[in-house]
Amino acid sequence: MARQSRQQWQSLIAEFEVSGQTQTEFCKQRNLNPKYFSLKRSKLIVKDVTDVPAFTEVKLEQPRVSYFAIELEFGKVTIKISNSTPVAYLADVIRALV
Template structure:
């Protein structure tokens, strides 16, 4: 009886064959596979590019920040973003 195999099942069979050390004829005979069909499936699947697992990323330019807003409890402080030293001093003071 013919068995329908998924692409992942065929890939697993092909990997198993490549690890077995058997000839293709021996491997197919042991598993009841048609050697010519196995060869055809192997050739077609190996010809397909393997997915890399990567996807294209789109990087947006960061927008200029002209002001930093700090929330501490009920207090909100807005400072110019260009004054990094003042912001650092304020954060240290709040952390103390």
Template sequence: MKRRTKQEWLNLFKQHQESGLSAAEFCRKHQLNAKYFSKRQFDLNWKQSSKTVNQSFVEVKRPEPKVSSSSIQLTVGPIQLNLPTTTDSHWLAGLLKALA
């Protein structure tokens, strides 16, 4: 295995980043051990220092549930039953099965 200086490793990491290849493909192409390549990246903090990280938080708001004025209308003979659209489907299926 060839010994490389820190600067040589940093140059390799930069070449890899610019190549658009996966780490495995880059290592095969340059006859490098992929596991050692990854270890050196970690040891030299390449991934952390090469990317600009935005440390700010973004507020995420949950959308307000839409109130639906529609309902499920079930008519059996003279009986009419209005259910909200939020009615549990399993419960409704059980009701229909019981009425059948």
């Protein structure tokens, strides 16, 4: 058989995958060397897998719900304070309001 291009090998391999035949039967019908076919198949499969990037970018969405540990109400004003607010800052806010 004449020299095959990469695309022709990929086509042959795809045809083999859906043929339901053994590799030996498939190669015999197409006058291919089964060992060479196997070698090309394994190289193309590995090449196709290595062409895929090893990492995929993942974008995390920020939570839309905010969590406030403390709510201070002074008349019509409500101050919501998260649980990560430093205690000294919270004390300053309370002193300023009193």
